[in-house]
Amino acid sequence: MHADVARLIDLQRIDSAIHDAERTLAGEPGRLQALDSRLTSARGEVDAVKQRIAANTAARREIDKDIALHQGRLSKYREQSMNVKTNQEYHAIQHEIAFAQNEVKSHEERMLERMMESDELAGALKAAESSLVTAQHEVEASKRAIAAEHDVLREKLAALKAERTSVVEQLTPSALSVFELVSSRRHGVAMAEARDGICTVCHVRLRPQVFNSVRRNEAIIQCDSCHRILYFVPPAAAPAATT
Numbered sequence: 157m158h159a160d161v162a163r164l165i166d167l168q169r170i171d172s173a174i175h176d177a178e179r180t181l182a183g184e185p186g187r188l189q190a191l192d193s194r195l196t197s198a199r200g201e202v203d204a205v206k207q208r209i210a211a212n213t214a215a216r217r218e219i220d221k222d223i224a225l226h227q228g229r230l231s232k233y234r235e236q237s238m239n240v241k242t243n244q245e246y247h248a249i250q251h252e253i254a255f256a257q258n259e260v261k262s263h264e265e266r267m268l269e270r271m272m273e274s275d276e277l278a279g280a281l282k283a284a285e286s287s288l289v290t291a292q293h294e295v296e297a298s299k300r301a302i303a304a305e306h307d308v309l310r311e312k313l314a315a316l317k318a319e320r321t322s323v324v325e326q327l328t329p330s331a332l333s334v335f336e337l338v339s340s341r342r343h344g345v346a347m348a349e350a351r352d353g354i355c356t357v358c359h360v361r362l363r364p365q366v367f368n369s370v371r372r373n374e375a376i377i378q379c380d381s382c383h384r385i386l387y388f389v390p391p392a393a394a395p396a397a398t399t
């Protein structure tokens with residue numbers, strides 16, 4: 157194989173690896189942000205339940221006051237009923253007593269509902285707090301993994317860039333400039349394997365004489381359609397017959 161073709165294949169491998177590493181690094185802020193949003197939303201769930209618990213507590217306090225108020229009236233009317241002079245007064249006070257009893261009863265029912273709600277909210281708070289703890293642990297672990305991966309990628313990038321420099325130094329300038337030009341116009345993919353007479357990147361069929369030249373891997377030959385530099389991977393030697 158022509159030395160430049162072999163080095164260009166190598167250069168493409170390095171460039172693609174650099175591209176992948178840089179893309180992963182560029183995605184880090186977004187991944188960290190998503191982790192932070194997960195925590196924010198888990199904290200929001202806990203806060204929302206706490207707010208409902210506060211509202212429930214306030215409502216129960218109000219109902220308690222109402223019950224005390226109507227119970228106070230009730231005992232006052234009962235006392236008064238001992239001292240009524242007329243039938244009319246007696247009926248009037250009985251009416252007040254019945255009304256106050258009803259009020260107490262209906263407030264007690266409301267209280268019961270609020271107490272059931274309070275039990276549910278206590279369960280919901282426990283669940284939300286446990287989800288928050290789980291989220292905190294998972295987010296912490298993910299952040300540690302991202303930080304570790306960051307260091308590995310940085311080292312890998314430095315090594316790839318050093319390797320690239322050494323490959324570039326060995327290339328003839330004309331081969332390098334064709335590679336760089338195609339790479340810049342083709343989203344970083346300057347090389348294309350030719351297989352079965354086809355450019356495997358743009359899928360256009362090559363002219364037979366072009367494919368035949370590419371098979372020899374002895375010159376820089378570009379695809380007529382996508383202009384990528386073509387190379388040929390010889391099929392592995394067929395295993396010898398065993399019979």
Ligand SMILES: [Zn+2]
Binds near residue numbers: 355357359381383384
């Ligand atoms: Zn092509």
